[in-house]
Amino acid sequence: MPHFDLYFKTEALRQRLEPHLQLIPPFFEFTVQTGAPEVRYFDQKDPMWKGFPFPVPAGTVYVFDDAIPARALGGGMDMRASVRVTREDRDDEAIILRIWHEILHAIGQPADDMARRAGEWQSVSERLMWAAWQSLSRPGDVPFWHRKFYSRLTERAARGRQD
Known part of the structure; x- marks a missing residue:
């Protein structure tokens, strides 16, 4: 079973989304934290990925908000994923599905x-x-x-x- 350290950038994001994590099957295990992991940035010349933080440590998922200027909503590969929550995101289930989508990419699945x-x-x-x-x-x-x-x-x- 894949285990991920799941970082919510803010306590507000964590309180909002952590109760819904049970929508993701228990095949995935999470250690939930508030804060930010060590990140790197993709090609800063590509407007889609400019400013998009991506975790450095394997087994890490980072959920961040619009305070970080990024265009992409999510990315996942090599046991790492990042998910952006926008001001317009009102449906918590849709955000959890976005997290699930990206962790599927992180484990090599064609999401x-x-x-x-x-x-x-x-x-x-x-x-x-x-x-x-x-x-x-x-x-x-x-x-x-x-x-x-x-x-x-x-x-x-x-x-x-x-x-």
């Missing part, structure tokens, strides 16, 4: 491939429901589908499978 891999994680009836939903001009990018996909990727990881 960006929800639509491309639909045949691997959806039943036939779910694929029909998803197609009907999208035919009504509804986005497929909703928590219901993310939970299902991320659960499947977590199961894959528990079996030791990666891309």
